Amino acid sequence: MRRRLLRRAMPLPPPPPPAPRTPGVAGxxxxxxLPPPPPxxxxxxxxxxxxxxDELNDASQLKMxxxxxxxxxxxxxxxxxxxxxQKGAVLSRALxxxxxxxxxxxxxxxxxxxxxxxxxxxxxxxxxxxxxKMEWPLHFNISHTSSLIACGITMDTPIGIDIExxxxxxxxxxxxxxxxxxxxxxxxxxxxxxxxxxxxxxxxKLWTLKEAYVKALGRGFSGAPFNKFSIELTAKNGIRISVAxxxxxxxxxxxxxWQFALAELNSSHYMAVCVxxxxxxxxxxxxxxxxxxxxxxxxxxxxxxxxxxxxxATLIS
Numbered sequence: 518m519r520r521r522l523l524r525r526a527m528p529l530p531p532p533p534p535p536a537p538r539t540p541g542v543a544g545x546x547x548x549x550x551l552p553p554p555p556p557x558x559x560x561x562x563x564x565x566x567x568x569x570x571d572e573l574n575d576a577s578q579l580k581m582x583x584x585x586x587x588x589x590x591x592x593x594x595x596x597x598x599x600x601x602x603q604k605g606a607v608l609s610r611a612l613x614x615x616x617x618x619x620x621x622x623x624x625x626x627x628x629x630x631x632x633x634x635x636x637x638x639x640x641x642x643x644x645x646x647x648x649x650k651m652e653w654p655l656h657f658n659i660s661h662t663s664s665l666i667a668c669g670i671t672m673d674t675p676i677g678i679d680i681e682x683x684x685x686x687x688x689x690x691x692x693x694x695x696x697x698x699x700x701x702x703x704x705x706x707x708x709x710x711x712x713x714x715x716x717x718x719x720x721x722k723l724w725t726l727k728e729a730y731v732k733a734l735g736r737g738f739s740g741a742p743f744n745k746f747s748i749e750l751t752a753k754n755g756i757r758i759s760v761a762x763x764x765x766x767x768x769x770x771x772x773x774x775w776q777f778a779l780a781e782l783n784s785s786h787y788m789a790v791c792v793x794x795x796x797x798x799x800x801x802x803x804x805x806x807x808x809x810x811x812x813x814x815x816x817x818x819x820x821x822x823x824x825x826x827x828x829x830a831t832l833i834s
Contacts, residue, residue, distance in 0.1 A: 551627070551818065554619050555811070557672040562809035563790050565678065566616045567667035567782060568816060570601075570608055579604065581818065582611035585628045601663065609666050613659055615817040616668045617642070621653055639735040658732055665786050677733030677791040680782065681725045683718070691716050699723065700747040702759075722787055722833075723748050726756060726777055729789035733775060746771055750779075755834050778808045779833040787833075 554564060573579065583591060586607065594606035614627035633643040642655060654673045660680045661667070669678035687694060691713070695704045703723055710716040726748045731741040749757040756777040776794040781787060790810065812830040814822045824830040 551615055551619055551623075552821065553623060554813070557620070557670065559809070560672065560674040561776065561792065561794070561807075562671070563676065563778065563792060563811070564670045565667055565788070565790065565810065565812045566612065566670075566815050566821075567665055567680075567812070568608060568612055568814070569665055569783065570605055571664060573604075573608065573816065578816075578819070579607065583607050585611050585614050587628075587631070605661060605663065605666065609659055609661050611817060612666055612668050612815075613657060615815075616670060617655060617657060620655055620670060620672075635735050637736045639732070660728075660732075660788075662786065665783060667782065667788060669790055671792055674793045675733050675735060677729040677731065678788065679725045679728035679732060680786045680788045681721050681728075682786055683721065683781070684785075685721055687717060687720065691720050695720060698743045700744055702747050702749075706750070719750070722750065722779060722789075725787045725789040726750075726779060726791070729777070729791040730758065730775060733791040733793065734771070741771060750834070776808050777834075778810045780810070780812070781831040781833060782812070783814075783829055784831075 557564060583594075586594065590606075590610045594603050594610070597603045597606050611627075614630055617630055618625055618627040631643040631645070632640045634640055640657075640659075642657075656671045656674060656676050657668060658676045658678045659666070659668050660678045662680060662682055664682065665680055667678060667680050669676050692704060692708055695707050699707075707716050707719055707723075710719060724743075727743050727746070730746070730748070731743075734741050745760070747759040749759060751757070756779060758773050758775055758777075760771040760773055774794050775791050778790045779787065780790075790808070792808065810825065810832065811823070812825045814824050814829060
């Protein structure tokens with residue numbers, strides 16, 4: 518039956534009564550329509566799945582995504598101030614659940630995942646002790662704006678992902694803002710750009726990369742302040758991170774052993790991905806193996822499109 522598309526998102530339905538949450542195909546009506554992706558073959562490979570909230574306006578689809586959420590996730594989504602924020606919260610959690618399901622050999626239903634947070638608030642998968650045979654070494658991270666939501670997946674290695682709108686509004690005085698949050702070397706890098714538009718673009722790129730790094734660390738901004746490490750964006754050496762010795766009392770958490778990818782998504786957003794780099798051996802010019810990045814645009818249960826190498830996912834560095 519052809520779905521009737523609404524001109525605007527319908528109000529999110531109230532949460533249904535809690536139902537038993539069991540793993541396996543039986544727990545989800547449409548689980549079988551989530552095709553498995555190519556396997557993650559190394560720790561330097563990253564898969565990213567993104568969706569565009571403005572394209573998802575069908576009421577039955579939104580209810581389907583709502584039904585995947587846990588009671589606490591539904592409560593959090595419905596507590597958001599306004600229909601747009603509620604919809605974004607539902608889609609964000611549904612994207613995490615459906616994306617993770619793809620990487621479990623079709624053994625875990627999207628609605629049966631449970632999560633925990635580390636002491637800094639970063640979400641992780643909570644595997645039940647009686648499900649030890651079904652554990653996968655999956656790491657994930659989510660990032661969203663009002664117009665795009667992205668979920669990054671890795672195997673056996675921490676990941677941080679951040680997306681920012683290319684036309685994100687910033688302070689008129691970029692250098693003043695940079696001096697507040699960035700390191701002196703980053704401020705100098707921006708100050709050498711006479712064109713205000715170019716300066717703003719580079720500022721947003723740096724911000725996106727730094728955000729991805731602190732999310733990969735699992736500590737957040739308070740645990741790894743932006744002005745305690747530098748990101749270097751150079752055409753010759755790609756993206757590098759530099760940490761000052763004993764930058765602050767908790768600086769032991771900071772390290773330079775991380776690898777980045779920076780890309781444009783949907784021609785409208787910058788996306789930064791950061792993963793731990795366990796090997797410096799390489800035949801590449803900068804001494805590291807390149808980060809393998811694959812990107813899909815998705816409408817979960819409906820359509821998936823591999824966009825790597827197209828205008829929808831353009832690698833910058």
